[in-house]
Amino acid sequence: MSALAADVARLRQVLQFQTGPTLVVGHSYGGQIMTALGPDAPNVVGLVYIAAFGLDEGESLGALLSQGPVTPALVHLFTDEQGFTWLSEDDFVNHFAADVEPAKAHALHAAQQALTVTAFNDVMGVPAWRSKPSWYLVAKDDEAIHRTRSGSSRPGWALPRSRFRPVMWRWCRTRPRLRTSSRLPPTPSPSPLPSDRAYVMPMIDIYAPRGTFADPHGLARDAAAAVMAVEQVPDIPMFRQNTAGFVHELDPSCLSDVDGANDHIRVQVLTNAGALDRDKQLAVVARLTALVVDAAGNPALTERTWVLLTEAPEGAGAMGHAHTNAELVQAARDQLTALSAGG
Numbered sequence: 001m002s003a004l005a006a007d008v009a010r011l012r013q014v015l016q017f018q019t020g021p022t023l024v025v026g027h028s029y030g031g032q033i034m035t036a037l038g039p040d041a042p043n044v045v046g047l048v049y050i051a052a053f054g055l056d057e058g059e060s061l062g063a064l065l066s067q068g069p070v071t072p073a074l075v076h077l078f079t080d081e082q083g084f085t086w087l088s089e090d091d092f093v094n095h096f097a098a099d100v101e102p103a104k105a106h107a108l109h110a111a112q113q114a115l116t117v118t119a120f121n122d123v124m125g126v127p128a129w130r131s132k133p134s135w136y137l138v139a140k141d142d143e144a145i146h147r148t149r150s151g152s153s154r155p156g157w158a159l160p161r162s163r164f165r166p167v168m169w170r171w172c173r174t175r176p177r178l179r180t181s182s183r184l185p186p187t188p189s190p191s192p193l194p195s196d197r198a199y200v201m202p203m204i205d206i207y208a209p210r211g212t213f214a215d216p217h218g219l220a221r222d223a224a225a226a227v228m229a230v231e232q233v234p235d236i237p238m239f240r241q242n243t244a245g246f247v248h249e250l251d252p253s254c255l256s257d258v259d260g261a262n263d264h265i266r267v268q269v270l271t272n273a274g275a276l277d278r279d280k281q282l283a284v285v286a287r288l289t290a291l292v293v294d295a296a297g298n299p300a301l302t303e304r305t306w307v308l309l310t311e312a313p314e315g316a317g318a319m320g321h322a323h324t325n326a327e328l329v330q331a332a333r334d335q336l337t338a339l340s341a342g343g
Helices: 004-016 029-035 061-065 089-096 102-110 117-121 216-231 278-296 299-303 325-340
Strands: 022-028 044-052 084-086 134-139 177-179 203-209 244-250 265-272 305-312 316-318 321-323
Touching: 004 022, 004 029, 022 029, 029 044, 061 117, 089 102, 203 216, 203 278, 216 244, 216 265, 216 278, 265 278, 278 299, 278 305, 299 305, 321 325
Parallel strands: 022 044, 044 134, 134 177, 203 244, 265 305
Antiparallel strands: 203 265, 316 321
16 A cells, blocks of 8 residues: 555546445545545445544544554554555554454464555545545454544544444444454344334425525435435435435525524424434434535534424325335335345
């Protein structure tokens, strides 16, 4: 692995070979590479961070790692004559890959990909996680990079009980997931799809003075994707094609608060009753506010954006029919079955 720009260029080459929507997964420094894709990654539909770096704009690995004592896995990090950094075998086996069977850990050490020392000084531009649905798995017992120095503990992200762990940054779509493991988390067995899930197809309406957003369509798309990701419904056509955002551009003379100001943004999310527990409510509000601020290019709107969460007590009307929750659940199961059968 060389300079960050070169690594990102290689990732873009790989993405060009993908023929459809692509989920990018990064571990450790891999998170730095996919974060640096920025907003220009049209076929990327989401990012998954596995004990990975997820820096914000203006940050660097070196600056982050210097914010505390050296971790056990990095104590004997050394740089070769070509300027590449390596973990010692003992530190790799006993700290970096402490949960991995020893013989396999030794093999992984032998095959480790060295990182150029200059990569520690590369400064992050606009991070991709600002505009892409993102999830984060935190290795609770990581002895290589403490989570407070990975970018995974930004203000506004709450620590979860389980699941992906958007403790981290206020930009994440779902709660980050904590795993008790080292830097190389074991692969869990897949969980069966809950049979009693109240599947939903939310609508997101964004009201703003005309001219606030340079790309209203992009904002509508990103808002729909964000809410769908937070609610964690299956990524199937039934939900992708019936979860939508609407940007309403109003004449500035048509809105005002008591003081006469008309630069407020109103976001209303309509979804099924029970779809958003408290953690998801926090995530939806934080994520939609961030999207509005980014789309407008105006940080002051953080304090002037209202997000209203409205629940429909029973079902939703779609495809010409008023569906009950039970009917939506059954329709989702039928589509999942058809897709897994290749239908």
